[in-house]
Amino acid sequence: MVVHSEKMKSLGQLVAGVAHELNNPINFIYGNLDHLRNYMNDLIGVIDSLAQVADKVPAEVMESIEKSKEEADYQFILEDLPPLIKSCKDGAERCKQIVLDLKNFSRLDEALLKEIDIHEGLESTLNILYNKFKNKVNVHKEFGELPMLSCYAGQLNQVFMNILDNAIQAVPEHGDVYVRTSFENNNIKVIIEDNGAGIDQESLSRIFDPFFTTKPVGEGTGLGLSISYRIIKTHNGTIDVESEKGKGTKFTIKIPVDWHKEADIAGV
Template structure:
């Protein structure tokens, strides 16, 4: 009797094992359905291997599918935007639970959503493991965080520019004072040397006349010594060269004064009021400020036609032009050219800045104005310069575009509107 019972028990287990598994699976899915149908978050039931067993209505809507059947043939790893994220998820789940893991998922239509994942590992009565995972759509939150981060970066950059502007204005003011009195002193010295030069002429005339007459020996010796010393120091050359030196010093100081004025105009901390702006004057100011960056390997050609004033903030436009010019200079490896042209077309002002540099790869053209995009080495560029330039031009009601050929050069075209009341 015992033996029969034992045989019957063994026979029952083997024959009914699939049925028991089906019942266990049915029980899991039934409980899953009852618990999750009305939850406002997505819930997924998956096997360890990644087979999707069930998804609640919110999860289907979140992922863009109509039914569980549509998802049943898709492994969960194929829904990750980055397939490596599946490995990160499994690694975190080794502890038995995942909390608030942020991942990106692909929807049926190809769009991407951010989700906050939480998951637990469970076992059925047959000892089979499966995962219950919740998905909370945080796409809007992530978008707001990115916008906030971009805004913070722009505000930080603006604050830095304002600080640099204040520093530049302070330095310009400090330079301006000594330049002022040195210029004044040189002007006075020029007048003094002119008077001394006239006195030397009179002395030379007198000495020549004295040489024409017989002088006492002591006096003749003195005049000869004067002649000898005049020849030794090359008096005629000194008189001529002194005038040139004074003139060069005054010209140099005038250039310093112009650079200081341009620097103050370029920075002008705190000035953000819209005013009439001469685009050509902005170009000249920017070229003066950026001369050190440009002069060693570029020749700048200007074709600045007469254009009407626009409404804008000159300091911001200066920043745009400087960013483009510095990038142009950096794109030129040895020597090259930069050409700047302005003209009016209908109710717009057109400005082009072209260089003969290395050009931009075709796949990067569309990214030029994206924040943080840069082709420079790590540590040599923030990737914000062109993004700031783009935003400034947009704020001025204009547009900026770029054309480039690899190995040939790059051209930036800026269009700025002319105010309607400008004649």
């Protein structure tokens, strides 16, 4: 398992590195677009002011100006520029959000053990997965009141990613995934439930085994749940599964909010 956790760590570092590198260029693209729009309005103002002195300009000069305007499709440019800049801005805004989600997800820019809001981790993970599920799965978030949790945030997000990814893959064409959170008996509880394919009884006892997969070669390594299990154990928590073939699957994660006070952190 050490090898797998090293793999995850370097994947997390890669994600954090890419997010960090993209952050600056995206910010200046985003920030410069406002200047670009203002400069554009100023330039259009200058060109318009030429029209006001048209009667003082020799006719052949005006003709040549009009000709260049026609050649450049000036009227079309005037109409197209504002929506064009707006769509660049929307695109840059989406990139900013993706970078933020990746940073949140990997959490490598922060101390290893960190107080976090579990809901933020779930939201970022869902945002990252959005394109994968948007056409087939309705995600229902039923979030309760949760205290902050000291945890290995990047690792916990990896658990949410693995379980949500499995849930999305288990839904064949259209279905639902429920993400519920609550705080009970000093435990943070996260339930992820789908109404997808379900798991037969024989497989159910093996899903946490490393390399157990029912997915075609090249699609699943069978490591997602075994890694998740180890991460939840690291947090002194439990991860349980209930499933019925054809009906769906429910994962329940519980983590004691003060787990780190009892655990031997140095040994983790």
